[in-house]
Amino acid sequence: xxxxxxxxxxxxxxxxxxxxxxxxxxxxxxxxxxxxxxxxxxxxxxxxxxxxxxxxxxxxxxxxxxxxxxxxxxxxxxxxxxxxxxxxxxxxxxxxxxxxxxxxxxxxxxxxxxxxxxxxxxxxxxxxxxxxxxxxxxxxxxxxxxxxxxxxxxxxxxxxxxxxxxxxxxxxxxxxxxxxxxxxxxxxxxx
Amino acid sequence: xxxxxxxxxxxxxxxxxxxxxxxxxxxxxxxxxxxxxxxxxxxxxxxxxxxxxxxxxxxxxxxxxxxxxxxxxxxxxxxxxxxxxxxxxxxxxxxxxxxxxxxxxxxxxxxxxxxxxxxxxxxxxxxxxxxxxxxxxxxxxxxxxxxxxxxxxxxxxxxxxxxxxxxxxxxxxxxxxxxxxxxxxxxxxxx
Amino acid sequence: xxxxxxxxxxxxxxxxxxxxxxxxxxxxxxxxxxxxxxxxxxxxxxxxxxxxxxxxxxxxxxxxxxxxxxxxxxxxxxxxxxxxxxxxxxxxxxxxxxxxxxxxxxxxxxxxxxxxxxxxxxxxxxxxxxxxxxxxxxxxxxxxxxxxxxxxxxxxxxxxxxxxxxxxxxxxxxxxxxxxxxxxxxxxxxx
Amino acid sequence: xxxxxxxxxxxxxxxxxxxxxxxxxxxxxxxxxxxxxxxxxxxxxxxxxxxxxxxxxxxxxxxxxxxxxxxxxxxxxxxxxxxxxxxxxxxxxxxxxxxxxxxxxxxxxxxxxxxxxxxxxxxxxxxxxxxxxxxxxxxxxxxxxxxxxxxxxxxxxxxxxxxxxxxxxxxxxxxxxxxxxxxxxxxxxxx
DNA sequence: AATGAATGAGCTTTCATTCAT
DNA sequence: AATGAATGAAAGCTCATTCAT
Numbered sequence: 049x050x051x052x053x054x055x056x057x058x059x060x061x062x063x064x065x066x067x068x069x070x071x072x073x074x075x076x077x078x079x080x081x082x083x084x085x086x087x088x089x090x091x092x093x094x095x096x097x098x099x100x101x102x103x104x105x106x107x108x109x110x111x112x113x114x115x116x117x118x119x120x121x122x123x124x125x126x127x128x129x130x131x132x133x134x135x136x137x138x139x140x141x142x143x144x145x146x147x148x149x150x151x152x153x154x155x156x157x158x159x160x161x162x163x164x165x166x167x168x169x170x171x172x173x174x175x176x177x178x179x180x181x182x183x184x185x186x187x188x189x190x191x192x193x194x195x196x197x198x199x200x201x202x203x204x205x206x207x208x209x210x211x212x213x214x215x216x217x218x219x220x221x222x223x224x225x226x227x228x229x230x231x232x233x234x235x236x237x238x239x
Numbered sequence: 240x241x242x243x244x245x246x247x248x249x250x251x252x253x254x255x256x257x258x259x260x261x262x263x264x265x266x267x268x269x270x271x272x273x274x275x276x277x278x279x280x281x282x283x284x285x286x287x288x289x290x291x292x293x294x295x296x297x298x299x300x301x302x303x304x305x306x307x308x309x310x311x312x313x314x315x316x317x318x319x320x321x322x323x324x325x326x327x328x329x330x331x332x333x334x335x336x337x338x339x340x341x342x343x344x345x346x347x348x349x350x351x352x353x354x355x356x357x358x359x360x361x362x363x364x365x366x367x368x369x370x371x372x373x374x375x376x377x378x379x380x381x382x383x384x385x386x387x388x389x390x391x392x393x394x395x396x397x398x399x400x401x402x403x404x405x406x407x408x409x410x411x412x413x414x415x416x417x418x419x420x421x422x423x424x425x426x427x428x429x430x
Numbered sequence: 431x432x433x434x435x436x437x438x439x440x441x442x443x444x445x446x447x448x449x450x451x452x453x454x455x456x457x458x459x460x461x462x463x464x465x466x467x468x469x470x471x472x473x474x475x476x477x478x479x480x481x482x483x484x485x486x487x488x489x490x491x492x493x494x495x496x497x498x499x500x501x502x503x504x505x506x507x508x509x510x511x512x513x514x515x516x517x518x519x520x521x522x523x524x525x526x527x528x529x530x531x532x533x534x535x536x537x538x539x540x541x542x543x544x545x546x547x548x549x550x551x552x553x554x555x556x557x558x559x560x561x562x563x564x565x566x567x568x569x570x571x572x573x574x575x576x577x578x579x580x581x582x583x584x585x586x587x588x589x590x591x592x593x594x595x596x597x598x599x600x601x602x603x604x605x606x607x608x609x610x611x612x613x614x615x616x617x618x619x620x621x
Numbered sequence: 622x623x624x625x626x627x628x629x630x631x632x633x634x635x636x637x638x639x640x641x642x643x644x645x646x647x648x649x650x651x652x653x654x655x656x657x658x659x660x661x662x663x664x665x666x667x668x669x670x671x672x673x674x675x676x677x678x679x680x681x682x683x684x685x686x687x688x689x690x691x692x693x694x695x696x697x698x699x700x701x702x703x704x705x706x707x708x709x710x711x712x713x714x715x716x717x718x719x720x721x722x723x724x725x726x727x728x729x730x731x732x733x734x735x736x737x738x739x740x741x742x743x744x745x746x747x748x749x750x751x752x753x754x755x756x757x758x759x760x761x762x763x764x765x766x767x768x769x770x771x772x773x774x775x776x777x778x779x780x781x782x783x784x785x786x787x788x789x790x791x792x793x794x795x796x797x798x799x800x801x802x803x804x805x806x807x808x809x810x811x812x
Numbered sequence: 813a814a815t816g817a818a819t820g821a822g823c824t825t826t827c828a829t830t831c832a833t
Numbered sequence: 834a835a836t837g838a839a840t841g842a843a844a845g846c847t848c849a850t851t852c853a854t
Contacts, residue, residue: 052813068346070261074849085850086815095849153401154259189424192417196409200421203398204391211390218387226383230391233380233425243838265824278839280825434834450727452643456828467829468836477828535783536641571806574799578791581784582777582803589776592727600769608765612773615762616806625817647845660818662846 053091055081060098065147065209069099069155096157103149104164106142110135111171118174124182125236129228131178135205136224140212147209172198179235188235201231244282246272251289256338256400260290260346287348291355294340297333298355301326302362309365315373316423322369323419324412326396331403331411338400363389370426379426392422435473437463442480447529447591451481451537478539482546485531488524489546492517493553500556506564507618511610513560517587518606522594529591554580561617570617583613626664628654633671638720638782642672642728669730673737676722679715680737683708684744691747697755698809702801704751708778709797713785720782745771752808761808774804 049055059080063072074095078088092098117131139146156164176198182188204227212223241249250271254263265286269279283289308322330337347355367389373379395418403414431437441462445454456477460470474480499513521528538546558580564570586609594605623631632653636645647668651661665671690704712719729737749771755761777800785796 068261070259071346073847075847084815086852087813089850090813155262192420193409196414196417197421199398199402200395200418203396203401204394206401207390207394207397210394210397218384223387226387227391229383230388230425234421235424264822266822275840276825277827277841281838286824450643452641453728455826466836468831469834471829472835537644574802575791578796578799579803581780582800585778585780585783586773586776588783589772589779592776592779593772600766605769608769609773611765612770612807615808616803646843648843657819658846659820659848663817668845 052081052083052087056083056088056091057098057101061102061144061148064099064102064152065144069095069148069152094157096160099148099152099156100160100164102145103153104167106138106145106149107164107167107171110138111167111174113138114171114174118178123187124178124185125187125232128178128182128235129232131175132201132228132231133221133224136208136227137220139205139208140214140220140223143209143212143214150206150209172202175201182235197231197235201227204230243272243274243278247274247279247282248289248292252293252335252339255290255293255343256335260286260339260343285348287351290339290343290347291351293336294344295355295358297329297336297340298358298362300333301329302358302365304329305362305365309369314378315369315376316378316427319369319373319426320419320423322366323392323422324415327399327415327418328411330396330399331405331414334400334403334405341397341400363393366393373426388422388426392418395421434463434465434469438465438470438473439480439483443484443526443530446481446484446534447526451477451530451534476539478542481530481534481538482542484527485535486546486549488520488527488531489549489553492520493549493556495520496553496556500560505569506560506567507569507614510560510564510617511614513557514583514610514613515603515606518590518609519602521587521590522596522602522605525591525594525596532588532591554584557583564617579613579617583609586612625654625656625660629656629661629664630671630674634675634717634721637672637675637725638717642668642721642725667730669733672721672725672729673733675718676726677737677740679711679718679722680740680744682715683711684740684747686711687744687747691751696760697751697758698760698805701751701755701808702805704748705774705801705804706794706797709781709800710793712778712781713787713793713796716782716785716787723779723782745775748775755808770804770808774800777803 050058056077060072060077063076063080074085074088077098078085081088092101113134114131117134118127120127120130122130153164153168176194179188179194179197183190183194208223212218218226247268251263251268254267254271265276265279268289269276272279279289283292304325305322308325309318311318311321313321344355344359345352367385370379370385370388374381374385399414403409409417432440438459442454442459445458445462456467456470459480460467463470470480474483495516496513499516500509502509502512504512535546535550558576561570561576561579565572565576590605594600600608629650633645633650636649636653647658647661650668650671651658654661661671665674686707687704690707691700693700693703695703726737726741727734749767752761752767752770756763756767781796785791791799
């Protein structure tokens with residue numbers, strides 16, 4: 049059953065993913081976790097803290113993986129493809145966490161927002177540097193700003209929570225590959 | 240200064256776009272509109288009604304334009320390109336409304352959610368039919384599900400609110416063209 | 431269809447009878463009457479005024495009839511019996527009005543409450559004087575205070591709204607007779 | 622001073638009795654009880670819950686007592702007399718509670734109304750069965766429907782709140798006896 | 813480590829009434 | 834005679850957080 053803080057994180061993740069941060073009462077979280085409010089405030093300073101905790105961990109994990117993939121030694125188009133597949137697959141495999149991340153990103157308290165943005169920027173930049181590497185080496189088209197490309201692609205990823213359903217016809221890997229194909233197709237297409 | 244209901248819609252649009260539906264108090268809306276709560280409830284049945292009104296109008300407008308564009312007589316790749324540009328441009332030109340739509344779509348009361356989903360689906364299907372038309376005529380790749388393509392692209396569009404800033408280096412038209420180019424590039428690229 | 435004030439009184443009577451004064455909104459009344467709030471406030475000073483009007487008229491009518499009956503020249507037990515039947519029959523024949531009277535008597539504004547109480551007391555006293563007349567002439571028992579008898583009987587009458595249904599097995603006259611029989615039976619029974 | 626929920630019930634009882642359910646604000650209740658609204662909603666789900674609690678307890682008590690009295694082994698007219706005295710005495714001894722019951726019975730939310738009606742019906746039926754027992758054994762008159770008799774008597778009891786004042790000339794027992802005498806007088810009177 | 817009673821500020825909504833037209 | 838937009842005060846209720854135990 050896990051420790052109390054683990055159960056709390058788990059409960060909060062499920063609820064935030066389903067209804068959005070603002071629509072979940074602390075009471076619901078502790079009920080689902082089978083503890084009381086006092087216990088929650090013993091481990092977490094606030095409801096915001098729970099949110100921070102939840103998507104911080106996914107983002108950190110994805111950043112680490114991205115850095116490994118990007119530092120690999122395949123061709124740039126292969127590394128970008130892998131990175132694209134990976135962010136989709138890890139998002140789907142941690143779908144509740146990802147949904148919380150996608151939905152409630154802007155709901156953080158001022159103090160934590162800074163830290164979060166810095167981490168997100170780091171991920172974004174690393175991804176962009178891959179795109180730029182491809183352009184510099186003449187493999188990718190260069191008539192579209194690299195930044196825009198990254199936003200374009202992450203938009204698609206963030207939208208997964210709005211339509212993808214686990215257990216349907218498409219596996220996480222399927223979606224990841226299709227997404228990566230579309231991205232690479234667009235970049236390699238050339239003018 | 241416009242009529243009271245207009246001022247209310249305007250105020251609500253700005254606030255919902257900035258902070259999200261759940262973070263805006265009715266009191267803030269009426270303060271910004273310069274009226275009292277009673278006046279608001281004279282014109283709108285609930286806070287939900289305001290939300291519905293706001294993005295209903297954008298969605299209706301975009302649907303109409305999409306249907307016109309799709310029914311044009313150019314080549315399918317040109318029609319899809321125009322449609323893609325158009326949804327971006329109209330979203331950016333009504334950016335607050337669009338942000339409300341992107342952020343708060345799922346926050347509607349049960350009753351209105353159905354109606355809204357039906358309208359959204361209609362838009363989605365019309366867009367998808369363009370993609371399918373291109374595949375059937377051999378112009379677009381067919382190894383990626385058409386539905387997924389549409390979700391992929393709309394994800395990018397929905398994400399505009401998270402990064403695009405008016406008055407920056409890129410005009411609405413610029414972004415629209417880049418987005419459309421990326422979409423068409425991916426589809427035409429062929430396997 | 432009647433004049434506007436008549437329609438308003440009618441609508442208010444029905445609604446107050448059904449739901450109680452406090453549970454009816456002025457908006458509902460004017461909707462049912464097919465007019466607007468402005469029209470209502472043109473004819474009536476307040477929602478309280480409507481209430482006052484409604485049960486004032488029933489009470490006045492019943493008082494007049496009671497005085498006629500009491501002043502008749504039959505035996506006292508016959509006059510009391512007639513009076514008892516009459517208050518039941520007129521209450522049932524104006525059932526909505528009567529229900530309003532029974533339910534919402536205490537809901538009047540301070541100013542009107544005085545006037546109302548005076549009228550009610552007048553009715554009560556006239557009824558009591560009949561009881562006393564019967565006692566003085568040795569026809570009725572005298573071991574129960576006359577005031578209490580009157581309260582006892584009017585309690586039964588007021589309760590009609592809680593159980594009597596028009597169109598059922600018992601006609602207004604039936605109930606009136608049974609009620610009067612029970613009252614007279616108790617008084618004549620003797621010690 | 623009692624526990625918080627006790628103080629809340631006490632305060633609500635007094636206020637509901639005085640002004641009627643709809644005329645009492647939750648704020649008044651908590652002020653009188655010396656707590657805050659949050660505390661009230663910690664113990665009671667709604668304002669309706671308070672009402673339910675208040676007269677549920679009186680009704681349950683009276684039902685229990687009625688069943689004991691009715692199951693006794695005296696003559697039926699004695700048992701009915703006792704039952705009549707008892708309902709008056711217990712109502713007067715818990716006068717605020719009884720007034721709430723008499724006044725606000727129909728103000729309950731739909732959900733609780735059913736349960737309450739069932740309990741009231743049970744009380745009514747038990748009382749009626751006493752009346753019927755007396756008719757069957759030829760002690761009571763049978764020209765008046767038993768149901769009507771019960772409504773007639775309970776009407777008188779419900780009306781107590783409208784006229785009886787504690788500390789006056791008549792004790793609870795006095796009123797109870799007079800009421801019972803009037804009831805029995807009417808029933809035994811014979812045709 | 814954990815409880816749960818209690819707070820206090822805030823929420824959306826209702827409503828009798830007024831008033832310019 | 835009548836409209837209906839608008840007010841302003843109050844309503845019932847929710848909720849993150851605190852704190853004595």
